[in-house]
Amino acid sequence: MADNLGRAASVTKESFNKIDTSNDTVGAVPLLKTLLEGVEMTEKQLAEVLCLTCVQTLGIFACWSLLS
Numbered sequence: 842m843a844d845n846l847g848r849a850a851s852v853t854k855e856s857f858n859k860i861d862t863s864n865d866t867v868g869a870v871p872l873l874k875t876l877l878e879g880v881e882m883t884e885k886q887l888a889e890v891l892c893l894t895c896v897q898t899l900g901i902f903a904c905w906s907l908l909s
Contacts, residue, residue, distance in 0.1 A: 846884035853877045 857877060862870050 846880055846887065850877065850880045850884060853880065 853873070854877065857873060860870060860873075
């Protein structure tokens with residue numbers, strides 16, 4: 842699930858940068874930006890929870906890859 846959030850954020854960022862905002866007559870761009878921010882925040886929170894779980898069970902060094 843965490844990797845899917847990362848891929849979704851990455852693809853959305855790439856697509857978002859290609860949007861011609863001058864043609865946005867319905868106001869979709871701000872909504873898409875908010876959606877992207879939500880996906881990124883969810884990904885970050887999930888990584889923090891997974892890391893906390895790893896720290897409790899495996900030790901701190903096993904979790905640094907989740908935060909990068």
